[in-house]
Amino acid sequence: MPKDQRVPEQDASGAPARTLRADAQRNRTRILEAAETVFAAKGPSASTEEIAQKAGVGIGTVFRHFPTKESLLKAIMHAVAVRLAEEARALAAEGDPATALFTFFTRTVEQAAEQKTVVDLLAQAGIPVTVAKPVLALREAVEVLVGKAQQAGAVRPDVRVPEIMALLIGVCQASLHTPWEPDLRARTLAIVFAGLRPACVTG
Amino acid sequence: MPKDQRVPEQDASGAPARTLRADAQRNRTRILEAAETVFAAKGPSASTEEIAQKAGVGIGTVFRHFPTKESLLKAIMHAVAVRLAEEARALAAEGDPATALFTFFTRTVEQAAEQKTVVDLLAQAGIPVTVAKPVLALREAVEVLVGKAQQAGAVRPDVRVPEIMALLIGVCQASLHTPWEPDLRARTLAIVFAGLRPACVTG
Amino acid sequence: MPKDQRVPEQDASGAPARTLRADAQRNRTRILEAAETVFAAKGPSASTEEIAQKAGVGIGTVFRHFPTKESLLKAIMHAVAVRLAEEARALAAEGDPATALFTFFTRTVEQAAEQKTVVDLLAQAGIPVTVAKPVLALREAVEVLVGKAQQAGAVRPDVRVPEIMALLIGVCQASLHTPWEPDLRARTLAIVFAGLRPACVTG
Amino acid sequence: MPKDQRVPEQDASGAPARTLRADAQRNRTRILEAAETVFAAKGPSASTEEIAQKAGVGIGTVFRHFPTKESLLKAIMHAVAVRLAEEARALAAEGDPATALFTFFTRTVEQAAEQKTVVDLLAQAGIPVTVAKPVLALREAVEVLVGKAQQAGAVRPDVRVPEIMALLIGVCQASLHTPWEPDLRARTLAIVFAGLRPACVTG
DNA sequence: CATGAATGAGCATTCATTCAT
DNA sequence: AATGAATGAATGCTCATTCAT
Known part of the structure; x- marks a missing residue:
């Protein structure tokens, strides 16, 4: 018709x-x-x-x-997931492998501070087997970033993706409840990034 | 009568x-x-x-x-805050200064995984000037733990309390959305703790 | 064009x-x-x-x-009325006067069991002065059937059309709420038909 | 408490x-x-x-x-069922066995003409296995009436309860859609009752 | 004080009807 | 004429809060 x-x-x-x-x-x-x-x-x-x-x-x-109200929520989550996944892929393609993951991490946290939705999405992107395609795409994109960072020696080789996702989720969540004073966010991320980098002689 | x-x-x-x-x-x-x-x-x-x-x-x-429903919620938050603060103080008093902070951090995250309330509380305990007394008490107790850990050389001296609170909140929140497979929690905390420890030669 | x-x-x-x-x-x-x-x-x-x-x-x-939705409903009712009236007329023209009414009655009830619409129509065809032309046509057709049946001695002469319509409506309605077990319908109709036939010696 | x-x-x-x-x-x-x-x-x-x-x-x-809205409806149905069942039982206990069923039938139809609810109830009381207790009670009460009427010779012995229920439902339904002119109801019931009575010589 | 019945604003959802394309 | 997107009143139901018992 x-x-x-x-x-x-x-x-x-x-x-x-x-x-x-x-x-x-x-x-x-x-x-x-x-x-x-x-x-x-x-x-x-x-x-x-x-x-x-x-x-x-x-x-x-x-x-x-x-x-359904839920379907609306889902649609938004998808949109956000797609956006984040694109950012991750772009960084993986163009950026310096040694810093791309950190950059992505930082940018995402910045967005989260303003967009509760980003946080809610990440909550769903958690560690378990998530069904929704866009969310899976995001996780795959992050996997690539992690792999490259490890090959570049910027991230310890024994670190796995799930804990990185957990930290990403966590810091994003925290940012919601934390009117980050000027550089608190930076200092918080610095700790996480330091924890991810290869250790040295740690006596 | x-x-x-x-x-x-x-x-x-x-x-x-x-x-x-x-x-x-x-x-x-x-x-x-x-x-x-x-x-x-x-x-x-x-x-x-x-x-x-x-x-x-x-x-x-x-x-x-x-x-009010909200007043009930607040009362519970206070109770939880009091409990956590007590744990923190106990650890500060008795425990090994070099590990007390990490122990507290770990225990709190463990509780959070089961008690949504703990997470909600911590969300309020955020970084800004929180009014409620019990919450302030909690933050003070954490400050003591951090101070001792730094004196013991277990935490970098430039780390400040707000970012530790942010990480605590974050990992707790993450634990809500993350059916922590057996040792995911441990690996996540390991990264945070590594990030908190003094670096070595970090060129 | x-x-x-x-x-x-x-x-x-x-x-x-x-x-x-x-x-x-x-x-x-x-x-x-x-x-x-x-x-x-x-x-x-x-x-x-x-x-x-x-x-x-x-x-x-x-x-x-x-x-209007109602106008659509009305249109369908008319269509059904027309169909039933045609059946009635056909039976009056061709069938055995002694049984035509009973046949019509039976067929209509059979249809009703499957077509809620037939029932709804008949509900409107009730006894009072119904305005819609097709419905009136139906009632006239039934009148003819009744007249012939009475002339044939198959229906008591003191029975009038309104009560026949009422019974027709009623049995149709009942059929909606009654998963007619195999021959329940037949037994029910048998009673009605027996009631319509001339009595004998009834002391 | x-x-x-x-x-x-x-x-x-x-x-x-x-x-x-x-x-x-x-x-x-x-x-x-x-x-x-x-x-x-x-x-x-x-x-x-x-x-x-x-x-x-x-x-x-x-x-x-x-x-639930449905639970409200159900409650009303039950109330009506109880009321009708009581009337039936009362008639079975006190009334003339030869007329009790007819009286009950008539009274019920009279009520139905005013109370759509009675009709809706009866619709549920249909013939199949109905679950609700009050409805079953009603059907049992009717069974007693029928039995007595048959023993008294007022109703043909081969008539069974289901068709009587069907007719009761039907006439009630019909009464809803039929502003019974003065004695139309009486004439309609007369046909049904005639159909229920033992036949005579019916040549 | 304790109780739990009453209240009614608020919410997700449906559907007949209208109207821009 | 046909289409189907838009509309918004109406409905069943929930829940924080109040108040008579």
């Missing part, structure tokens, strides 16, 4: 498997943005109604796009 | 500045215990009714003692 | 007094069929959206043809 | 398995009454809010007593 011009999906934004009319696409984006903002500010218990309002759409529109 | 012997408040339990009838005091304690259990299991969104039930009292009794 | 040949309305399908484009007519039919199926299965609380989907048209199209 | 005077449950009113404070009992009754009225008028799709309003209580109170 469709006689309208479909729009190819730019999947980078954690989007649905369907093609949408232009205006629907626009609304979908606005809803996601609003949701990201609101959830970031108030956590996942924020009301769907508020999101609809902030997005400037009716409540029904939100539920047409995301049939 | 006075079955009304007043009881002085034992302030260690983060209690109110009033004296209570013996049975009231008993109820207060039962409510706190129930709340700690329930909140630990389900997080702060657990329903007040459930707590009342577990405590074996009516809802009204809960609200008589804690006029 | 007129692909616009108007088509006169075949009123037998309970349709509107307008002429429609050929494709519109086709859609109208598909919607009615879908609605009959869906309403038959789920009753009148079925969602309009589901009907649109089953008909393979957009929601908007449904509402263009039937400006 | 309870220190208040409990009230023994008068189970005849389809009541819960709990004892209630006097005021709660009062509210429960008012809710049931309101619900019976409202459901009778608008069918089971009537809104719970409306019932609360009519009962003069808050919405929360309704849900405290009946945690």
